[in-house]
Amino acid sequence: MSEGALYDVGPRARRRIQVASVVAAVLLVLLGWVAVARLAAKGQFEGDRWALFTRSEVWTYLLGGLGNTLRAALTAMVLACVLGALLALGRISLTRPVRWATGTYVEVFRAVPLLLLIFFVDRALPRYGLGWLPAFWIVVIALVAYNGAVLGEIFRAGILSLDRGQREAAYAVGLSYWQAMLLVVIPQAVLRMLPALVSQLITLLKDTSLAFVLGRFDELLRRGEQIGQIEPRSLLQGYFVAALMFVVVNLTLSRLARRLELRQRRRYRSASIAGGEDLTVLEVEGGARLAVPR
Amino acid sequence: MWVTIQLAVLGFALALAVGTVVAVMRVSPVAPARGAGAFFVETVRNTPLALLLLLFVFALPKVGIRNSQFVSGILVLGGYTGAFVSEALRSGINSVARGQVDAARAIGLGFIQTLRHVVLPQAARTVVPPLGSLLLALTKNSAVVATVSVMDLAGVADRVNTDTAQPIPVFLGAAMGYLLLTLPSGLAVGVLERWVAIRR
Numbered sequence: 001m002s003e004g005a006l007y008d009v010g011p012r013a014r015r016r017i018q019v020a021s022v023v024a025a026v027l028l029v030l031l032g033w034v035a036v037a038r039l040a041a042k043g044q045f046e047g048d049r050w051a052l053f054t055r056s057e058v059w060t061y062l063l064g065g066l067g068n069t070l071r072a073a074l075t076a077m078v079l080a081c082v083l084g085a086l087l088a089l090g091r092i093s094l095t096r097p098v099r100w101a102t103g104t105y106v107e108v109f110r111a112v113p114l115l116l117l118i119f120f121v122d123r124a125l126p127r128y129g130l131g132w133l134p135a136f137w138i139v140v141i142a143l144v145a146y147n148g149a150v151l152g153e154i155f156r157a158g159i160l161s162l163d164r165g166q167r168e169a170a171y172a173v174g175l176s177y178w179q180a181m182l183l184v185v186i187p188q189a190v191l192r193m194l195p196a197l198v199s200q201l202i203t204l205l206k207d208t209s210l211a212f213v214l215g216r217f218d219e220l221l222r223r224g225e226q227i228g229q230i231e232p233r234s235l236l237q238g239y240f241v242a243a244l245m246f247v248v249v250n251l252t253l254s255r256l257a258r259r260l261e262l263r264q265r266r267r268y269r270s271a272s273i274a275g276g277e278d279l280t281v282l283e284v285e286g287g288a289r290l291a292v293p294r
Numbered sequence: 295m296w297v298t299i300q301l302a303v304l305g306f307a308l309a310l311a312v313g314t315v316v317a318v319m320r321v322s323p324v325a326p327a328r329g330a331g332a333f334f335v336e337t338v339r340n341t342p343l344a345l346l347l348l349l350f351v352f353a354l355p356k357v358g359i360r361n362s363q364f365v366s367g368i369l370v371l372g373g374y375t376g377a378f379v380s381e382a383l384r385s386g387i388n389s390v391a392r393g394q395v396d397a398a399r400a401i402g403l404g405f406i407q408t409l410r411h412v413v414l415p416q417a418a419r420t421v422v423p424p425l426g427s428l429l430l431a432l433t434k435n436s437a438v439v440a441t442v443s444v445m446d447l448a449g450v451a452d453r454v455n456t457d458t459a460q461p462i463p464v465f466l467g468a469a470m471g472y473l474l475l476t477l478p479s480g481l482a483v484g485v486l487e488r489w490v491a492i493r494r
Contacts (some may be wrong), residue, residue, distance in 0.1 A: 017323045024326040042357045063419075078475035111476045112469045116448050123452075123461040202340075209342035213441050221345050228352070236353040242340050243349065250340035 313379025
């Protein structure tokens with residue numbers, strides 16, 4: 001359904017919509033004005049509260065926090081993808097104990113709040129002589145343990161969504177289980193789960209900020225918080241700037257992801273159309289070609 | 295655990311309300327409402343939940359808006375999840391067959407009437423599964439209130455661990471607690487899904 005259908009109408013309704021638009025715009029401006037007035041009344045726009053942000057060391061400090069966030073998130077993403085792939089393969093494995101073990105892991109870790117995992121890793125590791133691990137790795141371990149389970153489910157859904165004929169065709173041309181998986185099934189599954197994958201990775205990036213509870217890993221949220229500790233008058237401003245930085249990074253990422261997704265979907269479609277007219281064998285070759293894009 | 299249940303239930307009720315209003319705004323013919331809805335969703339979705347919570351608890355009192363940590367927790371969880379609910383609902387609205395809308399318009403229903411009597415009831419059915427997973431996500435996300443010392447399940451677990459220094463049994467117990475909450479609601483969502491499914 002196109003959204004326009006809900007109000008695709010004649011001149012009278014169009015006039016009503018225009019009136020409503022003006023009213024809504026006025027209301028929004030009013031709302032914004034009230035908010036601004038409130039902030040101004042409490043002196044939140046006073047220059048000295050924002051003066052901090054004209055100094056380059058403050059920006060170096062905050063950008064350093066962003067760097068730490070990104071570094072932790074990126075490390076966790078790569079490792080979580082590996083763990084997720086292993087878990088997904090485990091859950092569709094032909095061996096029952098493997099299926100059970102990975103299934104239990106996924107169900108348990110998916111259901112536990114990430115914050116609880118961070119607490120747990122932080123409090124439990126010192127008891128096993130791993131207290132020397134830097135906070136960075138505590139965060140990464142918790143993120144990987146949790147997101148591995150979530151990504152595992154995404155991967156599994158992607159693999160199972162693929163038509164069985166793909167795998168059967170791969171067997172028919174003499175590929176082994178692992179060859180069929182790596183050359184035919186997984187490349188196509190990855191394309192299908194790309195949207196879910198990307199949105200989970202953005203969630204992971206946001207979740208990295210939970211690390212501030214450790215109080216010793218300097219990611220962006222903690223540094224934004226610290227602004228308020230260093231200069232109490234700029235507390236609100238510190239949070240505001242940190243939030244802005246998160247929004248900018250995440251918006252850029254999701255835009256980028258959407259473009260990537262569209263491009264790959266187009267390429268995927270043209271590839272399958274080209275193979276579709278030919279023999280099954282050629283379709284497998286199409287799959288194999290997708291497996292080695294670079 | 296009781297605190298966690300309260301947070302989850304009240305937060306989700308708020309999220310449904312916020313999500314519905316924002317979804318309607320985003321498909322409305324009124325451009326400023328669409329813009330405001332989109333702005334809300336994009337901002338909230340792209341900000342970490344913990345940051346929103348800290349903003350509510352520590353920064354807003356600076357401008358005279360003061361809530362207890364618990365109420366802030368509900369507002370933040372509800373608003374944050376509401377942004378995701380509105381996205382789910384919007385895709386649900388878009389999945390309703392065009393003919394339904396045309397028919398509703400043809401018998402003379404207005405925009406709000408069409409949505410309320412024809413589109414939203416059908417959209418709500420298709421989005422039961424995503425809403426269910428949002429409820430589970432909210433239950434788990436509610437743990438962040440422990441960071442502003444609300445004594446929910448995660449907060450209690452951390453406190454008990456500080457007292458007993460037995461991280462493994464304590465956190466395993468807390469994890470069980472969350473499983474006890476999410477497993478039944480997951481099952482309930484599955485039942486609800488079958489219950490409301492349109493039989494064709």
